[in-house]
Amino acid sequence: MADKAVADFGLIGLAVMGQNLILNVADHGFTVCAYNRTTSKVDRFLENEAKGKSIVGAHSIEEFCAKLKRPRRIMLLVMAGKPVDQFIESLLPHLEAGDIIIDGGNSHFPDSNRRTKYLAEKGIRFVGSGVSGGEEGARYGPSLMPGGHEEAWPYIKDIFQSISAKSDGEACCDWVGDEGAGHFVKMVHNGIEYGDMQLICEAYDILKRGLGLPTNEIADVFAKWNKGVLDSFLIEITRDVLYYNDNDGTPLVDKILDKAGQKGTGKWTAINALDLGMPVTLIGEAVFSRCLSALKDERIRASSLLQGPAVPEFTGDKQAFIDDLEQALYASKIISYAQGFMLIQEAAREYGWKLNKPSIALMWRGGCIIRSVFLKDITNAYRNNPDLENLLFDDFFNKAIQKAQSGWRNVVSKGALWGIPTPAFSTALSFYDGYRTRDLPANLLQAQRDYFGAHTFRIKPEHANENYPEGKDIHVNWTGRGGNVSASTYIV
Secondary structure, eight states: OGGGOOBSEEEEOOSHHHHHHHHHHHHTTOOEEEEOSSHHHHHHHHHTTTTTSSEEEOSSHHHHHHTBOSSOEEEEOSOSSHHHHHHHHHHGGGOOTTOEEEEOSOOOHHHHHHHHHHHHTTTOEEEEEEEESHHHHHHHOOEEEEEEOGGGHHHHHHHHHHHSOEETTEESBOOOEETTHHHHHHHHHHHHHHHHHHHHHHHHHIIIIISOOOHHHHHHHHHHHTTTTTOBHHHHHHHHHHHOBOTTSSBGGGGSOSOOOOOSHHHHHHHHHHHHTOOOHHHHHHHHHHHHHTOHHHHHHHHHHSOOOOOOOOOSOHHHHHHHHHHHHHHHHHHHHHHHHHHHHHHHHHHTOOOOHHHHHHHTSSSSTTOBTTHHHHHHHHHHOTTOSOGGGSHHHHHHHHHHHHHHHHHHHHHHHHTOOOHHHHHHHHHHHHHTOSSOTHHHHHHHHHHHHOOOBOOOGGGOOSSSOTTOEEEEOTTSOTTOGGGEEEEO
């Protein structure tokens, strides 16, 4: 069988993403072996899209593995969940120690943790890699986020960095970290994507209902924004969507039912943030906003029963308000990324991962859905200070938030006065104000918890004394009145 080993790389799963990734790998000088459970797809692919390229096919797992050079580099682009495990099991009898299995699907990171450990026991190196950029990215340069068994990286680095997107000549791909770190970072990427999209939709709603702009003029606003600090893939496609007219000459977007779908990765991010105790509020609001949009029938009934303010005709300086809105969107995006990196940092601590923060920002600069100009500034922030505690502490972003703050507050307050919901803008601002507040009202909350559940509290260092020692968990009989020192106890 050894003389049949002709391929540098193997890929299982010939949906459009898989086909495009194979073509991309072949274009960069590697020979690829393609396999699909429905083998007729392999034949069609070889006869059409792959014709004349350095691509071979296989009609069984055994043949597929036999055609791969050692160590075998095998990528799975199949549905997340059981199909991944099933293919792993079908591959194992035909693999040797040191071979590499890469899961490029949208797998949940705990599954990648499990698979890394399971396969390591069998001598197989597992990689869970986030892949972003959609069909076009797969074909011409995706963002790739590999993590898992670190010994695999030197063997896949040449292929992954060759086929990935490039930003200022640097590959948008680097080793992320241990176990499920690659899929974790992809999950956070998708959560930030939810947040970015929700922010853009809120800006669109304010321009439409608050300023009364027609859709083509809103498109003009996004076209202008795409030339400044908001220059990004999502702003770019929003511009294109808003310019697109139906056959009758009216904007197609105005005819689309306002019920948003979701595949779960934003929800995973929000759940993980709650599990780790990280206030990733913007992504959470973005997920809940999609859930609210799904209640269309209820919202129709509510629209005739529940009262709110009528949106007045805008009489101020429209351009000045649009400039404020641009700054509000920019500041809120900064908060979203700051929260995302807070979650990534906490995950590294909690799971014992070594994560490469500057490279994560670099990976998102090109090829992926959230790619934007200001990710270059995030890359620089973490390269200048790899131990940066929070993105908001970086001088560049500190100044950007300061500059945006007045317009940001104006937009959020106007949204409230007009009755136009701005959950993402509002939570971003609330987080900022909470994060910069030295003393939050959680002191009262702790007293309440101690009153009804004896959950205890701790005293501020400046108020510590022999009755209320610093660093001790204290419980008070709150039905006593002030000065009843004997009613307090502390738990060592």
